[in-house]
Amino acid sequence: MAPKEPIHLPLRWEFTPVQHSRTGIVTWKWTAYSHSGKVEMQSKEAFDTLTECMNDAKQHGYAPK
């Protein structure tokens, strides 16, 4: 799902490594949950590093203005 408007904390942000079974390469994705545990947003692509993943999450409300 494509986030349209930035949302703000408080939310639960999860950064998860995903290891690809064939190549063994690890990529990162993020998911933002509401208080009730419902998935509010998630990253549209996988990132090579956690830092890149966090930077992308910032674009969607993870970081302060």
Next chain:
Amino acid sequence: MLDPRLYQRMIEQARDHALFILDPEGRILSWNLGAERLKGYAADEIIGRHFSVFYTREAVDSGWPAHELQVATVEGHFEDEGWRVRKDGSRFWASVVITALRDEEGQLLGFSKITRDLTERRLHEEALRQTEERFRLLVESVVDYAIYMLDPEGIVTSWNSGAERMKGYRRDEILGKLFSHFFTQEDLAAGKPWEELATARRTGRAEMEAWRVKKNGDRFWARVVLTAVHDDDDHLRGYAKVTQDLTERRHAQDLEKAAKNVNEFIAMLAHELRNPLAPIKMAVEVMAKAPNDAATCEAMRQTIDRQSAQLARIVDDMIDIARITRGSLVTEHAPVELGDVVRRALETAAPAIAAARHALEVEAATEGLVVHGDRDRLTQLVANLLNNAARYTPAGGRIWVQARREDGHAILSVRDTGRGIEPQIIERIFDMFVQGRSALERVGGGLGIGLALARRIAELHGGTLVAKSDGTNRGAEFVLRVPLSQAPARYETSRAEQKTAVPRRILVVDDNVDAATTLDVLLRSLGHETRVTHDGMKALEIAREFRPEVVLLDIGMPGLDGYEVARRLRAMNHGQTFRIVAITGWGQEADRMRSKEAGFDLHLVKPVDPGVLVSVLEQRNGATLH
């Protein structure tokens, strides 16, 4: 009706009691066998004499016999215990009962007197009293131990000179007070005093070593033995408490432990220094062999950059160790948004978390959680906790970061699924140089002072940092608690955003040729005009002609040292303002003070971060960062 002669015979023949009759004036009218045995007089020797003959001279002189009769006359009877005198002059301890005898009209006929010899009981009591007195004096004279009694509720009921010396309370100050006065706030909060009493009551004895508090607030390390005291009927009468001051022994043990920790630290430091040095050396060799291979050189440059950053972190750690040890770790205080701190710390720790492929959850209602503190130090604190979690959690684990508001405080928790902490070392992990848990892999390196530093930073913010763990392989949680601020947070513009490129004339003075050369290359790559020298005298000559706007000056140089060069440069006064910046390996507060006094505007410690250097060169006026 019983024959009155039987009564008379009973009285006459009673052996263990002196039974006789006095007339109203106290003269003896009758005498029995018991009286003869007890007092040594035959009936014909004593009848008709005044009963005061049985009293000591002091008692007679004070009018005591007449007093006894007077009381008996008024009240009907008189009871007393006291010394009496036998015919042979020897004394015995007597129990005396005198009863007034009256006829039907109430007319006083005389007195009956019953006397028993209680000398043996008296001597036994006296012996017991003397024993108790000797014991009391013994306890009282002990100065190396605090020995005192508590009642069943823990109220102090006795106090010896050792207790006064050890704890500082005089007897009159502490008698009647609860013994919990001697406990630390932490132990009081944990209910330790009542736990000790309960243990002694249940098992008869409680023994422990712990910190105790003197009247003046000082702490001392005490060995305490608390013994329940019961009476013959097994009723609890109170507790005997013996306390020994073992502070000196504790200090000796602490010193021994510290020495061991320092030795381990030095070994670890050597290991940590070798780790980045090896790839740097290797990269330099590779670059020497393939100078024209741009891709290889770039890869090696990145290696050197990463590894030298690691070396810089080790040096930073060592500086922080020195600051903690001296108690000179200082923090700036301004309103800081905790959310900002958390996210900066996560960015810092991201490489360590990513390297171990840990999943990360951030549940932080941090907006509006503003604390009054030092953003950089708080970030360092949280990053240390995160790096710690990453390091001590097996690959593929999970780390949670949670922040919330509670009772006017910001609470930040960093939890992991890692190797956990054994209960017996959970407090020791905050000690300097202690590696409480063996690292699975040394992600991010460092000197293992992270938790000691983190707790110190928490304390400098008026907060606390505590560790929790259910034990080995059960994960760990670190909880930071700091007071919330009412003021809104301030955001800083990053240094990168402040930068503007202004070419300057810069004189580099360093006897280390490599250091001077690399600095020169960096400065020229930034567009500055430079001159380089490795000698103090030469620096003064160049300065006259070159007229630098900035002098980057090493301090520890042979011949003319940096301090002297700075003083002479200031004295030259060539009509143009210029800044002198120390770039030195000496980073103590005393070194900074000395450089300031010598005329330096700024004191930077090697290795200098290029970003910081750029920022410094952009500043036009005045001294900062000193």
